[in-house]
Amino acid sequence: MDKISIVGLLLGIAAILVGQVLEGGHIASLVQPTAFLIVLGGTVGAVMLQSPLPVFLNGLKMVKWVFVPPASRPDELIENVGNWSHVARKEGLLALEAQIQAVPDPFMRKGLQLLVDGAEPDRLRDVLEVEIGAYEDQMKMSAKIWEAAGGYSPTIGILGAVMGLIHVMENLSDPSKLGAGIAVAFVATIYGVGAANLIFLPVAKKLLANIARLVTIREMFVDGLVGIANGDNPRIIESRMQGYIV
Secondary structure, three states: OOOOHHHHHHHHHHHHHHHHOOOOOOHHHHOOOOHHHHHHHHHHHHHHHHHOOHHHHHHHHHHHOOOOOHHHHHHHHHHHHHHHHHHHHHOHHHHHHHHHHHHHOOHHHHHHHHHHHHHHHHHHHHHHHHHHHHHHHHHHHHHHHHHHHHHHHHHHHHHHHHHHHHHHHHHHOOHHHHHHHHHHHHHHHHHHHHHHHHHHHHHHHHHHHHHHHHHHHHHHHHHHHHHHHHOHHHHHHHHHHOOOOO
């Protein structure tokens, strides 16, 4: 559980609400269903329009990473690669074939299979790095739907504000309707700007940080396999892999 994400989100929302109260306003005045519908619906629609369906759906699934980051376990990976290196030096690369089915990650199974099949170190690195690049691009595309939402929502908020002002202008002869129209106008702007800077953009940045960590883990794994293929000393392989850990 990423506690700092939870604390940050609650702190940001609480600061706005407390500030509203300290200024003499009422929290209830910030609750405007019409403004919420305009901003949320318009933003989601714009993001859906720019994104392929698989990318959009994957981006929605990835939001859980903000609070529960994907497991990486670099220390466990270094230990496993170190063990494989010892086995390979003592019994040869073919002895690693028994280890393949115990590896849960498909990418790592593929890499270990290529190693067992006797792929040359440079060829092994080239094949796996192509897959890493494709994986990174796909994941970044999904994460950036939140970045796109952060770009659209302030504009949609302004659109809601203009719609509220239009409603005000249409009812200048009826003062009883002016307050509601003005409220929707200003609250729509708050929703748009607030959602962009408190939710959408921070979520995008956190997802991109998680993706970068997963890519680093894969690169570390490839470096370890190449070291085994080159016949490097297990301690040297482990030391080089530890250099990836910040």
